Amino acid sequence: MFDQLSERLQGVLSEVRSRGKLSEDDVKKALREVRLALLEADVNFKVVKDFTASLRERLEGEEVSEALNPGQTVVRAVNDELTELMGGGSRDLAFAPNSPTVILMAGLQGSGKTTAAAKLAKLLRKDNKDVALAACDLQRPAAVEQLQKLGEQAKAHVYTVPGESDAVNVAKWALDQAKAEGRDVLIVDTAGRLHVDQDLMDELAAVRKATKPMDVLLVLDAMTGQDAVNVAESFAEVAEFDGVVITKLDGDARGGAALSVRAVTGKPIMYASTGEKLDELERFHPDRMAGRILGMGDVMSLIEKSQEEFDADQAADLEQKLRKQQFTLDDFLTQLKQVRRMGPLGSIMKMIPGMGKAMQGMGEVDEREIDRIEAIVLSMTPHERAHPDQINGSRRKRIAAGSGTNVQAVNRLVKQFGQMRKMMKQLSEGKMPSPEQLMRGAR
Amino acid sequence: MPTSWRDAFDLGDREIPVGPEPEGREGVFSRLRQGLSRSRKALGAELGSSLTAGIDDGTWESLEEALILADVGAPTTAAVVRRLEDEYEAGDVTGGERLRERLIELLAETASPSADPRIRLGADPAVLMVVGVNGTGKTTTIGKIAWHLQQELGLDVVVGAADTYRAAAVEQLTEWAERAGCQIVRGTEGGDPGAVAFDAVEAARARGSDVVICDTAGRLHTKGNLMEELSKVRRVIAKQLPDAPHETLVVIDATTGQNGVRQAQEFSRSVAVTGAVLTKLDGSAKGGVALAIASELGIPVKLIGIGESLEDLRPFDSEQFARALLAE
Numbered sequence: 001m002f003d004q005l006s007e008r009l010q011g012v013l014s015e016v017r018s019r020g021k022l023s024e025d026d027v028k029k030a031l032r033e034v035r036l037a038l039l040e041a042d043v044n045f046k047v048v049k050d051f052t053a054s055l056r057e058r059l060e061g062e063e064v065s066e067a068l069n070p071g072q073t074v075v076r077a078v079n080d081e082l083t084e085l086m087g088g089g090s091r092d093l094a095f096a097p098n099s100p101t102v103i104l105m106a107g108l109q110g111s112g113k114t115t116a117a118a119k120l121a122k123l124l125r126k127d128n129k130d131v132a133l134a135a136c137d138l139q140r141p142a143a144v145e146q147l148q149k150l151g152e153q154a155k156a157h158v159y160t161v162p163g164e165s166d167a168v169n170v171a172k173w174a175l176d177q178a179k180a181e182g183r184d185v186l187i188v189d190t191a192g193r194l195h196v197d198q199d200l201m202d203e204l205a206a207v208r209k210a211t212k213p214m215d216v217l218l219v220l221d222a223m224t225g226q227d228a229v230n231v232a233e234s235f236a237e238v239a240e241f242d243g244v245v246i247t248k249l250d251g252d253a254r255g256g257a258a259l260s261v262r263a264v265t266g267k268p269i270m271y272a273s274t275g276e277k278l279d280e281l282e283r284f285h286p287d288r289m290a291g292r293i294l295g296m297g298d299v300m301s302l303i304e305k306s307q308e309e310f311d312a313d314q315a316a317d318l319e320q321k322l323r324k325q326q327f328t329l330d331d332f333l334t335q336l337k338q339v340r341r342m343g344p345l346g347s348i349m350k351m352i353p354g355m356g357k358a359m360q361g362m363g364e365v366d367e368r369e370i371d372r373i374e375a376i377v378l379s380m381t382p383h384e385r386a387h388p389d390q391i392n393g394s395r396r397k398r399i400a401a402g403s404g405t406n407v408q409a410v411n412r413l414v415k416q417f418g419q420m421r422k423m424m425k426q427l428s429e430g431k432m433p434s435p436e437q438l439m440r441g442a443r
Numbered sequence: 444m445p446t447s448w449r450d451a452f453d454l455g456d457r458e459i460p461v462g463p464e465p466e467g468r469e470g471v472f473s474r475l476r477q478g479l480s481r482s483r484k485a486l487g488a489e490l491g492s493s494l495t496a497g498i499d500d501g502t503w504e505s506l507e508e509a510l511i512l513a514d515v516g517a518p519t520t521a522a523v524v525r526r527l528e529d530e531y532e533a534g535d536v537t538g539g540e541r542l543r544e545r546l547i548e549l550l551a552e553t554a555s556p557s558a559d560p561r562i563r564l565g566a567d568p569a570v571l572m573v574v575g576v577n578g579t580g581k582t583t584t585i586g587k588i589a590w591h592l593q594q595e596l597g598l599d600v601v602v603g604a605a606d607t608y609r610a611a612a613v614e615q616l617t618e619w620a621e622r623a624g625c626q627i628v629r630g631t632e633g634g635d636p637g638a639v640a641f642d643a644v645e646a647a648r649a650r651g652s653d654v655v656i657c658d659t660a661g662r663l664h665t666k667g668n669l670m671e672e673l674s675k676v677r678r679v680i681a682k683q684l685p686d687a688p689h690e691t692l693v694v695i696d697a698t699t700g701q702n703g704v705r706q707a708q709e710f711s712r713s714v715a716v717t718g719a720v721l722t723k724l725d726g727s728a729k730g731g732v733a734l735a736i737a738s739e740l741g742i743p744v745k746l747i748g749i750g751e752s753l754e755d756l757r758p759f760d761s762e763q764f765a766r767a768l769l770a771e
Binding site (some may be wrong): 036112140142256 | 508514575576609610612619666699701703705730747
């Protein structure tokens with residue numbers, strides 16, 4: 001349903017390259033695509049209007065950079081602007097000079113407050129903070145039980161007052177207990193409420209007044225549509241929230257709501273929830289969110305992952321080899337092993353821009369195929385690995401027998417390796433192969 | 444269009460005692476409008492004046508804007524507005540009030556693609572399965588449906604607590620079952636949801652109950668293994684009762700944006716969804732994604748949630764909904 005923005009832009013801007021500059025008509029076409037992409041990502045209509053207006057100024061007269069094609073130039077401009085818009089004014093949790101630091105969680109029903117509260121507790125527990133949770137959601141049946149169970153999993157104490165029906169009283173009591181017991185942090189979970197429900201919003205204001213939180217966090221579902229703006233404005237007015245926790249980012253929602261909220265309230269997105277498990281809450285990365293909204297793949301996460309796993313010396317060494325055309329099957333094997341350390345190949349591929357679509361219909365990457373490739377390379381002599389072009393018929397037979405595969409499989413690998421070397425050459429000369437080329441190389 | 448609970452269900456040969464209708468058509472519409480008041484004020488007036496004043500490009504643009512802001516989404520918005528524009532150009536509709544009425548007709552048509560939008564509960568027992576992503580209001584919706592069927596229509600209902608994942612989900616459904624006065628079949632937390640569904644259907648058959656409503660754990664539609672688990676629950680139910688589940692409803696939060704279409708599509712792929720429940724319409728969100736779901740996937744909305752009380756779960760009326768989308 002969603003075409004990649006960059007592909008669409010490349011479509012409408014295909015003839016620009018020769019002119020080197022975006023004409024008025026090009027900018028108009030590009031802005032239309034950007035507008036549609038942002039609307040599909042659920043960025044608020046009015047925010048989109050403002051955004052495209054300021055983008056127009058930047059794009060008019062924008063030189064088409066030599067390294068990038070016109071589509072990529074526009075995407076880069078959009079990405080820069082989005083990242084800046086979302087990244088400005090970011091802040092960390094504030095801690096009170098005198099414990100406990102109170103953190104108040106607020107949001108609509110079903111946005112994930114209770115889970116987010118427990119996740120935050122777990123995150124702070126990792127910093128050796130003594131965290132307690134206050135169960136002030138007295139509306140939803142069994143919400144208190146849910147928090148108790150999650151609190152147990154997060155190893156955080158949960159304050160509840162059975163039989164009490166006033167959330168303000170529970171909050172006050174929990175705060176007194178937390179003070180008396182010397183807790184570092186008290187996270188107050190509140191009932192989900194609609195921003196148009198005056199009584200419940202008054203209650204939220206009262207809880208805020210009674211607990212004097214250092215941080216008020218608005219919990220926002222990444223799937224929220226155009227209404228995110230109304231929600232955020234109302235909560236900003238009543239609860240004066242300091243930051244946003246965006247939840248359910250592990251789905252495929254583009255999360256344009258994050259941008260809308262940032263744009264209308266100026267409050268930063270602080271945390272992102274990326275899975276159902278309690279430790280799946282992380283600091284928010286504005287640059288990644290920009291890419292996600294535009295459907296550009298999560299390049300930053302990929303780079304970070306590879307930085308974690310790759311050895312810098314080895315990488316430098318590899319670069320040398322690539323430049324000098326000395327990349328051997330041994331190096332290939334090392335690379336393969338490093339890539340596999342980053343996780344299943346299928347999930348890595350999906351982080352590469354353009355690859356998500358290229359992989360559709362291909363099914364999952366067969367990890368056993370990779371095992372076979374490893375076995376074939378390991379059945380070669382060091383000489384053969386360095387000079388794959390010298391692998392003749394009898395060597396192929398031996399390698400096939402040694403690796404438990406057949407001659408065709410060996411042939412295929414040798415041929416693919418040849419193609420890969422060619423591609424590496426292009427890469428080292430600064431030409432980026434298309435995702436299709438990359439896929440052919442990978443198969 | 445069904446406006447009462449009695450009309451919302453195809454109950455087969457069952458005898459239903461006649462009781463007073465708790466809330467009339469007017470009541471629901473005014474509540475729906477009330478709920479939608481905030482954003483409605485912002486764009487309703489603008490749209491109204493633009494539709495009754497001269498028709499120009501600005502008219503169609505502000506119309507598109509209104510629908511986009513209601514989360515109808517770009518493709519469906521474009522389709523509806525283009526059709527209206529074509530009809531206007533062809534002289535089939537004149538400007539002003541007539542154009543507005545025609546727009547409401549078009550939106551209502553889009554929202555309700557099937558001839559019979561009733562929930563089919565004619566089988567004995569009829570099995571209703573409820574699915575959706577996390578936090579859309581599945582358990583609450585089930586609690587309310589159970590209450591209406593049991594209390595208002597006098598049917599014998601069994602709910603199956605097959606959300607064995609979320610902490611305290613079973614407790615939540617148990618409270619609802621107590622309010623509704625219906626039976627509940629529970630499993631253990633972390634247990635096999637298929638087993639709970641199986642037991643629930645078996646219990647209903649043994650007791651001679653009328654309806655089984657099966658809750659499931661909320662899951663993101665992108666999680667392949669969890670979606671596979673859901674298909675398995677469906678298969679297990681079908682094993683107990685060949686034509687079951689007779690209805691599979693996907694619950695969509697009205698605040699959801701365009702991702703709602705993906706949700707409905709993926710759930711439909713794994714469990715053959717027959718209808719949608721649009722919840723939380725009492726906020727300022729208009730739930731326009733329901734139109735996109737109906738138009739792109741042909742899945743009709745069958746129930747809406749416009750508040751927290753029991754009466755606030757209502758049969759879907761597409762004309763009312765279309766009016767509320769554009770109401771002033």
